[in-house]
Each structure stands twice: as structure tokens, then as C-alpha cells.
Amino acid sequence: MSRLPRAQEFLKTGFNAEAASAARFRAMAARAEREGKPRLAAALLGLAAEKDALALSQYEAAQSIREPHEGLAAEIEAALAEERYENEQLYPRMWRDVDPETGAVFHAVVARQAEQATELESLVDRLGRSVGDLSA
Numbered sequence: 001m002s003r004l005p006r007a008q009e010f011l012k013t014g015f016n017a018e019a020a021s022a023a024r025f026r027a028m029a030a031r032a033e034r035e036g037k038p039r040l041a042a043a044l045l046g047l048a049a050e051k052d053a054l055a056l057s058q059y060e061a062a063q064s065i066r067e068p069h070e071g072l073a074a075e076i077e078a079a080l081a082e083e084r085y086e087n088e089q090l091y092p093r094m095w096r097d098v099d100p101e102t103g104a105v106f107h108a109v110v111a112r113q114a115e116q117a118t119e120l121e122s123l124v125d126r127l128g129r130s131v132g133d134l135s136a
């Protein structure tokens, strides 16, 4: 078995871990801001940016060992498929098993993600008709 799939998998795990950390630090920064602690909020936002950089470094490393034919459009399509899975399976399964207040949070996520999926579909469509960047 090639080492590449394992390396890809571990880089993805590291990417997911640091991306989640970045989101968590931003959430804590928002809380600090709400609680009237702007200096703490700024420090947490700085750490979130550092976590983004750690996620990005692992994303870039995974890209460097990825098959050459996997372009950005294919990756956006994969992300779209993941969003669809979340909206059609993951969140509905979770909201059936929780209290109404928590369910409402999941419903709101699904609604917003449905809008984002439409935007992603548009990006894939526009990229498919172009060899370069999106037209202005």
C-alpha cells in the first residue's frame, strides 16, 4: 500500500483539527467581545489567524501530494457534495434526536448551507466554462 493515502488522510485530519480550532477561537473572541473584553477578543482573533495558517499549511501539503488531475473545480465539487451530505443526512438525523431549541439551530444551519450550496453550484458551473479565474 502506498504511503500517500495515509499521508493525505493525516494531513486532512490535521487540517480539520486546526480549522476547528480557528473557528473555536473566533467563537470565543465573539463571546469576549460581547462580554466587554475587547483586548481578550483581539488576542483570541490573533490566535485564530495563526490556527488558520496551520490549517492552510496542511492543506497546501496535501495539495502537493494530490493527483495532478484534481483541480480546484473538482475540489469545490467535493466540498459541495459534503455540504449536501450534511444537509440531507447529518443535520436531519441530529435534529430528530434533540430538543426543539437545538433543532432550531440545526434548521438554521441547513437553511444557510442550502443558500451556500447554490453559490457553490454556481461557482462550479462558472469554473467549468472557463479555463482561468471566474469572469468579473
Ligand SMILES: [Fe+2]
Binding pocket: 082, 083, 086, 113
Ligand atoms: Fe458544512
